[in-house]
Amino acid sequence: MAEVRFEHVDKVFDNGVKAVSDMTLDIRDGEFLVLVGPSGCGKTTALRMVAGLEAISSGTVSIGEKIVNDLTSKDRDIAMVFQNYALYPHLSVADNIAFGLRLRKESKEKIAKQVEWAAKLLDLLPYLDRRPKELSGGQRQRVAMGRAIVREPKVFLMDEPLSNLDAKLRVQMRAEISNLQKQLGTTTIYVTHDQVEAMTMGDRVAVMSMGVLQQVAPPQELYDEPANLFVAGFIGTPPMNLFDARIEKDDDNIAVVLAGVKISLPADRNWRYPRLPDYVGRNIVLGVRAEDVHAAETKPHWPAITGRLGLLEALGSSQIGYLHIDATKVAISTSATSASTRPEDLPTESASSFVTNLVAYFPPRMAMKTGTDVRIALDTANLHFFDAQTGEALR
Amino acid sequence: MSDPTNRYNDHWWRHLVVWLAVCVAVLPPLYVVTAAFNADQTLSGSSLIPRALTLENFKGLFVQKEGGAEVFFVRWFRSSLIIAVLNAFFTVFIGALAAYAFSRFRFKGRRMGMLFLLLIQMFPGLLNLVAIYLIVLRTGEVVPALGLNKLTALLVVYLSGAMSVNLWLMKGFFDSIPAELDESARVDGATPAQIFWGVILPLAVPVLSVVGMFAFVGTLNEFITASVLLETVDNFTLPLGLQAYVGTSYEENWGSFAAGVLIAQIPAIIGFVFVQKYIISGLTQGSVKG
Numbered sequence: 001m002a003e004v005r006f007e008h009v010d011k012v013f014d015n016g017v018k019a020v021s022d023m024t025l026d027i028r029d030g031e032f033l034v035l036v037g038p039s040g041c042g043k044t045t046a047l048r049m050v051a052g053l054e055a056i057s058s059g060t061v062s063i064g065e066k067i068v069n070d071l072t073s074k075d076r077d078i079a080m081v082f083q084n085y086a087l088y089p090h091l092s093v094a095d096n097i098a099f100g101l102r103l104r105k106e107s108k109e110k111i112a113k114q115v116e117w118a119a120k121l122l123d124l125l126p127y128l129d130r131r132p133k134e135l136s137g138g139q140r141q142r143v144a145m146g147r148a149i150v151r152e153p154k155v156f157l158m159d160e161p162l163s164n165l166d167a168k169l170r171v172q173m174r175a176e177i178s179n180l181q182k183q184l185g186t187t188t189i190y191v192t193h194d195q196v197e198a199m200t201m202g203d204r205v206a207v208m209s210m211g212v213l214q215q216v217a218p219p220q221e222l223y224d225e226p227a228n229l230f231v232a233g234f235i236g237t238p239p240m241n242l243f244d245a246r247i248e249k250d251d252d253n254i255a256v257v258l259a260g261v262k263i264s265l266p267a268d269r270n271w272r273y274p275r276l277p278d279y280v281g282r283n284i285v286l287g288v289r290a291e292d293v294h295a296a297e298t299k300p301h302w303p304a305i306t307g308r309l310g311l312l313e314a315l316g317s318s319q320i321g322y323l324h325i326d327a328t329k330v331a332i333s334t335s336a337t338s339a340s341t342r343p344e345d346l347p348t349e350s351a352s353s354f355v356t357n358l359v360a361y362f363p364p365r366m367a368m369k370t371g372t373d374v375r376i377a378l379d380t381a382n383l384h385f386f387d388a389q390t391g392e393a394l395r
Numbered sequence: 396m397s398d399p400t401n402r403y404n405d406h407w408w409r410h411l412v413v414w415l416a417v418c419v420a421v422l423p424p425l426y427v428v429t430a431a432f433n434a435d436q437t438l439s440g441s442s443l444i445p446r447a448l449t450l451e452n453f454k455g456l457f458v459q460k461e462g463g464a465e466v467f468f469v470r471w472f473r474s475s476l477i478i479a480v481l482n483a484f485f486t487v488f489i490g491a492l493a494a495y496a497f498s499r500f501r502f503k504g505r506r507m508g509m510l511f512l513l514l515i516q517m518f519p520g521l522l523n524l525v526a527i528y529l530i531v532l533r534t535g536e537v538v539p540a541l542g543l544n545k546l547t548a549l550l551v552v553y554l555s556g557a558m559s560v561n562l563w564l565m566k567g568f569f570d571s572i573p574a575e576l577d578e579s580a581r582v583d584g585a586t587p588a589q590i591f592w593g594v595i596l597p598l599a600v601p602v603l604s605v606v607g608m609f610a611f612v613g614t615l616n617e618f619i620t621a622s623v624l625l626e627t628v629d630n631f632t633l634p635l636g637l638q639a640y641v642g643t644s645y646e647e648n649w650g651s652f653a654a655g656v657l658i659a660q661i662p663a664i665i666g667f668v669f670v671q672k673y674i675i676s677g678l679t680q681g682s683v684k685g
Binding site: 072 | 584
């Protein structure tokens with residue numbers, strides 16, 4: 001068991017592509033850290049640098065107290081689970097699991113004991129004599145896990161281990177891997193492009209974009225206090241609504257102007273964004289999550305704005321409304337986000353041909369008609385403010 | 396008259412083509428078989444159905460007749476087998492090592508090397524004969540074992556012959572083995588050599604057996620290079636020796652020739668039986684996939 005530390009790590013490939021720049025990150029002993037980001041953001045490269053499968057261009061990576069830049073994979077005492085499992089097709093499940101131990105010349109008794117322990121933990125006992133091709137996807141995934149845990153390494157590295165499973169199995173394995181990691185207490189770095197996996201599994205989540213680490217925080221903090229526009233747009237399904245807006249003075253308070261409506265921000269309610277007063281008279285980007293948009297009739301004392309309902313999807317427990325309000329939507333390029341709805345995917349109302357730019361959760365069974373105007377109120381305690389130029393949160 | 400239940404009526408011409416093809420393919424070997432058992436020693440006099448059957452031709456290959464010439468058949472057979480086995484083994488071994496490097500490592504000259512090998516393959520082997528003769532002649536002055544009339548020299552020449560096409564075949568197959576397997580083994584603690592022996596080679600058995608089989612059969616049947624390099628009858632390989640039965644003036648011995656040919660085919664047939672399941676999969680996987 002050990003902590004993993006990135007210090008000013010760069011990765012430049014031979015063809016000049018900079019995959020990771022100036023990455024500094026401390027992963028604590030026993031922590032489950034998820035690296036998340038759209039494809040091509042450098043998360044897998046970062047993981048492979050820890051594994052020793054990719055050379056480090058500059059900076060240092062250390063495992064425990066030891067800088068591992070010049071160590072080969074086998075001397076780093078790590079185990080890796082690959083997306084396609086990389087099971088050896090010519091070996092049985094037992095031999096697959098024992099492969100690393102055999103290479104380390106462990107005694108026969110120890111190998112047998114360890115394999116049985118891992119197989120028991122992963123419910124693989126009945127399949128030990130089978131070949132990988134005779135197993136289901138979930139079983140193969142567990143064999144890959146078994147191969148990783150059996151050596152009891154200092155660090156687990158997992159590269160999108162659930163992407164090849166169907167949705168139902170993925171949810172199940174998600175919980176199994178989380179439990180296993182808690183049980184073993186081994187430091188784990190888990191790479192995924194699926195933000196649901198990131199939110200549900202990680203002790204902390206590190207969001208990456210274009211090779212740069214954007215924010216590292218526990219899942220809830222990431223959701224509540226995104227450090228910049230990218231994180232705000234990437235984390236959360238549906239993604240946060242982001243609009244061009246303006247900060248203005250409002251008597252003693254400050255207010256944000258959205259769609260022509262001045263929404264007053266009581267001083268005690270914008271504690272998350274202390275830099276807000278500096279932006280009076282300037283344009284900013286306002287963010288509001290779908291669940292913080294309410295029907296005005298349910299919040300009669302809140303300032304309300306008018307939107308036209310383009311589409312209403314009833315989910316049973318709630319309804320998702322897609323509205324158009326008179327404001328400019330800020331689109332964040334978070335391509336390849338898994339299940340999230342991207343701005344260009346928002347449904348359009350063909351009859352009146354207006355583009356919806358705001359997503360809101362409404363209570364179930366609330367009667368609303370598409371194509372009509374709806375009064376909505378924003379929860380001023382949960383608004384997010386970002387610098388229009390830099391995209392940084394005004395914290 | 397078209398009767399949908401009787402497809403023979405519609406497709407009789409296809410059967411005709413099939414049987415024609417079978418006849419064309421089968422007749423020559425059939426001739427050899429009957430010649431081997433025919434009591435007559437002349438080709439012109441022999442017919443497809445021999446007038447008298449005999450095993451004398453086979454016996455003559457192994458037992459020296461009283462007052463007759465010395466019999467080398469067993470010796471030739473042994474030489475051919477040894478050379479074929481060694482050639483198959485080394486072709487597979489050296490080829491697999493090179494193909495692994497070309498498939499997995501990125502080094503200066505990798506592309507050039509592959510292209511160059513392909514280019515070499517485009518020249519017909521016959522063009523090299525003069526050069527090979529001269530090279531072996533000169534090498535023999537320094538290293539006698541690699542000189543003319545030496546089986547070791549022949550083996551070395553054979554090894555160089557089909558290496559490039561085999562290498563491409565194996566590289567194509569190795570490329571279809573996911574690189575994650577190598578990486579996974581590396582993380583598990585395997586050295587490149589352990590990855591090669593423990594992971595890649597076991598998975599490449601189909602292509603290795605195909606390449607090995609072709610090298611084996613090819614060597615067993617090779618005539619031209621052997622005829623240039625080997626000089627004395629005691630050093631001959633089987634094809635050369637068999638040719639001697641019919642190549643000498645006034646003393647053509649077609650019966651012995653045919654009997655020898657039949658026996659010579661046995662190792663190849665056995666080999667094909669063992670690897671036939673891989674031949675299709677090995678060829679398609681190596682060349683189409685990846």
